[in-house]
Amino acid sequence: MPSNKDYEIELEKLDGARNRFITEIAKNIHLYNITPSAGRLYGTVFFSEEPMTLDEMSRALGMSKTSMSTGIRSLLEANMVERVWERGIRKDLYKVEDDWYKSFSNVFINRWRNATELNMGAIQETKEMLLHLKEETGFDDVLEKVETDLEKLEEAENYYIWLTDVISLFESGKIFELVPKRTKKTLK
Template sequence: MEVISLSQDKNNFKDSPEWTKYEDTKDQFIQSIAKNMTLYGITPSIGRLYGSLYFSEEPMTLDDMRDSLGMSKTSMSTGVRTLSDMKMVEPVFKRGIRKDLYRTEKDWYKSFTALFSRQWKKGTETNIEEADEAKMELEQLYKETEDEELKEKIENDLERLAYARNYYMWLLQFVDVVESGKIFDLVPKRDDLERS
């Protein structure tokens, strides 16, 4: 089975074992990026698009992306929009070129804080709402029931809900620390380009 390079520049392809090894190694890393981006709700195909853009020497048009990844222009457009909304891709202007050009946001720290904050804040706020709603319903049931065993169960569950809510409030504080950039005071960025 022939392996199709995800990041291969077809106009500058070098047909030697060294170049093949180079392309294969790069593509393997792009596949890893794509797989792990599902943690943030990004599909593997959009993850591969991001990886391909990240390793591109020049900004790419939708046609370039389509040729590189073998996907439809519509898929590329949707992927770029998704990545742009997540602040992972940005448009680029180049004099004399009419087509839209895109490149990745080079600052992964910035991308991570935007993406992490958005995903976790949304989920956490939903969980707080659900916990509050469950608490109200259980408190109402507690007032209405005569069943002592059920009352005891409700008391225990209300304690669990209070613990869960406190955890979610802490998580929102953590998200705020990430979103505001204060996280880098605690865990500094690694900008030394150290190869280990």
């Protein structure tokens, strides 16, 4: 008959299985600009049956509460976890955002949109500086270099416009028409 010790052993096994996945997530989550530690945190909250408090996370990972605080904030900003309220509980509770499509899209959009805007801004400024130089220079050599640079920058600009279009594909949700979500389990 099943003893209390068997139960402990099985919980160990459950933990081991969960850990296999958590460890892998932690290794790859840098793609979301998130540290491996915060990745383990994410995995822990992912498998938790209930939303977790900072203290529970701290205990589960054997790390300081401060780290949990900063870790969960980075996950929050990446829209990978969300805060939930439960009446009677004063502590902050967190659960994972369970729409992974949304998490991916959010991160993808925010990061690339931001970089694209900054780079396009820089291109504009650089172009203006070059155009000034182009007008005032009397040296053929300089003129030639300026013109080559302007061409390069315009090619880069075209690329960024394309990238903006790609980002919009995800932002508008149109990507899901082109590449539909999978909902049923596929055959092994």
